[in-house]
Amino acid sequence: MAKAKVYIDGQSGTTGLQIFERIGARDDLELLRIPNERRHDIGERRCFLNEADVVFLCLPDDAAREAVSLIENPDVRVIDASTAHRTADGWTYGFPELSSAQRAAIAASRHIANPGCHATGFISCVAPLVQAGTLPTDYPLTCFSLTGYSGGGKRMIAAYEQEGRPASFDAPGIYGLTLAHKHLPEMQKVCGLSDEPVFLPVVDDYYKGMATTVMLRNELLSGSPSTAEVHACLADHYAGHRLVSVVPLGQNGPTLYANELAGTNELRIVVCGNDRQTTVTALFDNLGKGASGAAVQNMNIALGLDETTGLI
Numbered sequence: 001m002a003k004a005k006v007y008i009d010g011q012s013g014t015t016g017l018q019i020f021e022r023i024g025a026r027d028d029l030e031l032l033r034i035p036n037e038r039r040h041d042i043g044e045r046r047c048f049l050n051e052a053d054v055v056f057l058c059l060p061d062d063a064a065r066e067a068v069s070l071i072e073n074p075d076v077r078v079i080d081a082s083t084a085h086r087t088a089d090g091w092t093y094g095f096p097e098l099s100s101a102q103r104a105a106i107a108a109s110r111h112i113a114n115p116g117c118h119a120t121g122f123i124s125c126v127a128p129l130v131q132a133g134t135l136p137t138d139y140p141l142t143c144f145s146l147t148g149y150s151g152g153g154k155r156m157i158a159a160y161e162q163e164g165r166p167a168s169f170d171a172p173g174i175y176g177l178t179l180a181h182k183h184l185p186e187m188q189k190v191c192g193l194s195d196e197p198v199f200l201p202v203v204d205d206y207y208k209g210m211a212t213t214v215m216l217r218n219e220l221l222s223g224s225p226s227t228a229e230v231h232a233c234l235a236d237h238y239a240g241h242r243l244v245s246v247v248p249l250g251q252n253g254p255t256l257y258a259n260e261l262a263g264t265n266e267l268r269i270v271v272c273g274n275d276r277q278t279t280v281t282a283l284f285d286n287l288g289k290g291a292s293g294a295a296v297q298n299m300n301i302a303l304g305l306d307e308t309t310g311l312i
């Protein structure tokens with residue numbers, strides 16, 4: 001069988017490099033590499049974008065939209081890591097663990113929108129509870145999400161790693177204070193919520209790794225479930241999945257560290273609580289299941305391969 005041809009637009013960026021790291025040595029794929037000095041040349045990019053079977057877009061939103069407009073070959077499968085198309089018509093949201101129907105839609109799609117990193121954490125905690133009817137769609141959700149500075153791409157990495165950087169970078173920084181973070185639309189739409197959550201992201205002085213937490217009052221959930229019942233609902237949903245799992249109740253340490261799953265493609269959910277209040281936390285790597293690992297998983301599904309090929 002012919003090898004699938006793969007092109008990464010934005011190959012020298014943070015997400016692009018991490019995709020290359022995961023697929024560069026695979027012998028079932030043929031990687032098309034644009035000469036580095038031509039990587040911004042529209043004519044050259046157009047050739048690569050139309051020659052590939054699978055294209056990863058690892059670009060800012062506007063450049064991702066432009067890249068899509070350059071693709072004339074209807075057989076190209078596009079996996080866009082940017083925010084540009086995550087709630088757009090005609091695009092399939094690339095979180096296969098949502099449902100078997102979602103996985104089948106990804107397998108059949110030519111336009112896959114890779115989830116945002118904070119959105120990945122939020123959706124992994126919330127969507128199964130909504131699907132089960134445990135979490136009412138009008139629940140007043142709040143969420144905070146910790147990320148390493150590589151989540152901000154090359155520019156933020158350079159800012160954090162520069163000599164003489166501001167002393168404030170030594171401490172966690174709460175941002176998104178206008179409560180209009182770019183991941184809110186996908187969080188609301190994919191979970192089927194009637195409103196956006198109140199969401200605060202926090203960036204801190206470490207390279208990669210995330211902890212996204214949603215806080216719940218059990219009495220406001222349908223049927224006032226115990227914390228163990230909330231846990232069971234999530235554990236049932238993710239049973240049999242290899243990249244997303246739920247830590248057995250009580251098996252987590254007393255402190256959750258946002259870099260616990262850094263360097264992996266996995267996401268693990270930790271449920272804690274006292275039956276009056278429950279917290280659900282997703283631990284993962286912003287560059288793993290939060291971006292490049294998820295993008296490779298989506299490619300594997302789109303090519304009909306085992307979804308974890310090259311990932312575990």
Ligand SMILES: NC(=O)C1=CN([C@@H]2O[C@H](COP(=O)(O)OP(=O)(O)OC[C@H]3O[C@@H](n4cnc5c(N)ncnc54)[C@H](OP(=O)(O)O)[C@@H]3O)[C@@H](O)[C@H]2O)C=CC1
Binds near residue numbers: 009057059060082
């Ligand atoms: N970092 C992360 O954890 C995550 C990132 N994402 C998303 O993935 C996308 C890429 O982010 P990230 O890798 O962090 O960003 P980076 O800034 O690290 O990389 C962006 C890349 O895009 C290239 N680029 C920019 N404009 C153009 C253009 N017009 N034509 C061709 N190439 C262009 C840059 O080229 P050059 O090499 O010249 O700078 C660079 O290689 C973004 O949309 C981001 O929001 C999603 C989830 C997580």
Ligand SMILES: CC(=O)N[C@@H](CCC(=O)OP(=O)(O)O)C(=O)O
Binds near residue numbers: 083
């Ligand atoms: C630390 C930091 O700034 N992180 C970025 C999220 C990176 C990401 O996921 O961006 P996409 O929406 O393109 O996926 C932010 O919060 O805007």
